[in-house]
Amino acid sequence: MLWKVLTRAGTALTAGAAAVALATVPASAAGYTAFAFSRSGTTEPTIYDFVNTATSSLDMTMYELQDTTAVNDLIALKKKGVTVRVILDRQHQSENSSAYASLTAAGVGVVWSPSAFVYTHQKTITVDGTTSLILTGNLTSQYYTTGRDYGVFDDDSRDVASIEKVFNADYAGTSVTPTDGDHLLWSPTDSRSRLVSLVDGATKTLDVEELELSDSTVVNAIVARAKAGVAVRVVLETPSDYAGEVSSIKAAGGKVVGYSDPDGFYIHAKAMVADYGLSTQAVEAGSMNISSNSLSSNRELGLILTGTGVAQSVATTIETTFATDFTGGTAA
Incomplete structure (x- = not known):
């Protein structure tokens, strides 16, 4: 396979x-x-x-x-x-x-x-x-x-x-x-609960790269992880569109960067990596944005892989790319 x-x-x-x-x-x-x-x-x-x-x-x-x-x-x-x-x-x-x-x-x-x-x-x-x-x-x-x-x-x-x-x-x-x-998660069936479970399982690090960031259930889970001492980093397109959510994540100790140049690099991704390199590692990628419409009303598909075995290269590719995008973004 x-x-x-x-x-x-x-x-x-x-x-x-x-x-x-x-x-x-x-x-x-x-x-x-x-x-x-x-x-x-x-x-x-x-x-x-x-x-x-x-x-x-x-x-x-x-x-x-x-x-x-x-x-x-x-x-x-x-x-x-x-x-x-x-x-x-x-x-x-x-x-x-x-x-x-x-x-x-x-x-x-x-x-x-x-x-x-x-x-x-x-x-x-x-x-x-x-x-x-x-x-x-x-x-x-x-x-x-x-x-x-x-x-x-x-x-x-x-x-x-x-x-x-x-x-x-x-x-x-x-x-x-x-x-x-x-490995799958679907909207409008179980994507929200599966994403929240991934976030809740993060013990050390949580990296999130998203176009949209408005679903309160998922955002609250991210904030809770930051408050618990997990190192949360977010790469976001147009952070000003989600000022309240960004403020909550930052107030909890998380870091957020953005791009927001309509003629430049465009963060269209929807991906998360939790506990990169640890036995508790989980990586997610799919079509669903972190928005109520995307999780509750659309047809969406993504997948979640766990562990550090044969799936490690998947997490490494996404995490390495995320790190480059995080470094290149502007602090929100």
Whole structure:
């Protein structure tokens, strides 16, 4: 089995029960290989190469699809006889209209996302029903070299089966209650409780990199960890948009930096690393922002890996990138 990480410049549980759920995720469920996604855009072909490995099927759920190379690759796969199915966010029909029209004209199965969710903000590609790429960023070319995002290739069979089950339901517009496989968290099902459990489990350090920071339950959990003496660091896009939350974290002893330049580096990531390098280590990346809408009303997908075994390279890639972004940010 193979996991890879990219970085690029896009039913509630009790806290105790959620902590147990995290602790019991099998550390040996898959192998993990991490790599950095260059802000120069030179490693963008990593995604294209993955798409083009499809021999029988490709299923994509994407909030925004504005990458003509990716669209053309999907069309080429269709012409080769691969079954290609795409879900695009219905609230972004103007942004996705070109991709939708091109795919439809080529005979690719493409639908608008279910109206049951405010947004389908998930960004996932599954190839041949065996490997899924879970992204924090969209397939939007203009942001490839200017934004911070992460992604993970996941070929854990239970994870992929869960992702495909949800895809099939969302594609058909039918209801489904997602299951977490070995490593997943979903909105609007359990993402909030899973994130809070990760935060609550931090004993020494907690690093958080986010576009949005407004959900009071998750923010309060971060503040509580800082008050408990955990070294909390946050990298945030536009800290002034979350002045109250930032003040609370700083008052508790945490540190927050931001970027906030609309023409410069853009923190679009959604990731956390707790207790880096320790036996209690946990790392999270996914499409969900720390906002009530994202956690309660959207279709979102992420994953959490625990421990320091075969998953270490995933944590190292995200933590190393986070450290660079933290150093380069402006103190809030």
